Amino acid sequence: MHSVESAAPTWDPQQYLRHSGHRTRPFLDLLARIPRLPAQGRPARIADLGCGPGNVTVRLADRWTDAHITGYDLSPEMLERAEKDWSGTTRGGGWLDFRAADAAHWTPTEPYDLIVSNAALQWVPNHPESFAAWIDGLRPGGTLAFQVPGNFTAPSHALLGELCDTPEWRARLGDQGRRFVHILDATEYLTRLTGLGCETEVWETTYCRLLQGEDPVLDWVKGTALRPVLTTLGDDQEAIDAFLGQYRARLREAYPAGPHGTVFPFRRVFAVARKPA
Structure with a gap:
């Protein structure tokens, strides 16, 4: 085992949003499968776990216009961007914070009608162990819905x-290139969520993206999978350039223009689990 310290990765909202159109599509597909929420005669209460820069959180406000929606994230950089762009009263009179x-x-810490997470739980070790607590926090008839990347063998x-x-990078980077692999098979998500008493739907989709520009796959992963590596290398620009040069060459061969x-x-795994009413 490697002893490289695993500091929380530093996120770059601007880099992440460079592919926001492609990144948003899976969330819209998830959103379309979320059933009617139990809120009737009152605004829905919604949590978005791992909200990032808030660009998909606001899509929840587009669907549930009077809801009180809270986006939660660990990254100060992402939260700063989300608050700047989206915090406050929504167009339908709801509230987004x-x-x-x-x-x-x-x-x-309060009852929710919907707990949702978009491409975030892969960064959370043992996240299935939290399912029971999250479902307990739902109102009867409420929903837990999430999607996670399933392309870690790509x-x-x-x-x-x-x-x-x-050998060149092992001592410095260790497992930084693999520290985000924390997802289950689709069947395991189905078994766990059904075992908690939920009516559950789980599916997989492979999106065939057509990316433009020079080294577009490298540009994509700079906003996600590369964050732990770039965080560990810090301000050592010489090392960053050397690493990216080697990685770029491998990606060009694997993904020819x-x-x-x-x-x-890009394969993704989706789950929608509805608590009994």
Whole structure:
């Protein structure tokens, strides 16, 4: 085992949002499958775990216009961007706010109609152990819904882990290229959530993205999977340039540019679990 210290990654909202259109689509697909919330005659109460810069949290306000929605995130950089862009009264009279919280330890302190998470739980070790507490925090008829990337064996991520484990980088980076692999198989999510008494739907989708620009896959992972590596390398620009150069070469071979762009398949796992009314 490697002894590299695993500090929380530093996030770059601007880099993350460079591919916001592609990143938002899975959330919209998840949102479309969330059933009617139990709130009747009152505003819904909604939590978004791992809200990031708030660009999908606001989509909840578009659907439940009078709801009180709170986005929770551990990253000060992401929260600052979310508060700047989205905090306050929504167009439908609801309220959108953001708070600092670690999804690994967050538990509801009030009843929620919906707890949702978009591409965040893969960063949370043992997140399935929190399902029982989250479901307990739902009102009867409430829903827990999430989607997580399921592409950790894809070349983009496998090559990152392999590069971190080469003799040149192992002592400095250790498992930083693999520290986000904390998801279950779709069948395991189904079994766990059904075992907690929920009516559960779980599915997988592979999105075939056509990315544009030079080294677009590298640009994509700079906003997500590369964050632990870049955080660990810190201000050592020489090391960053060397690492990115080696990773870039591997990605170009794995994802060659075509006549219309670079094809980037991306598998995701979805779950919607409704608590009995």
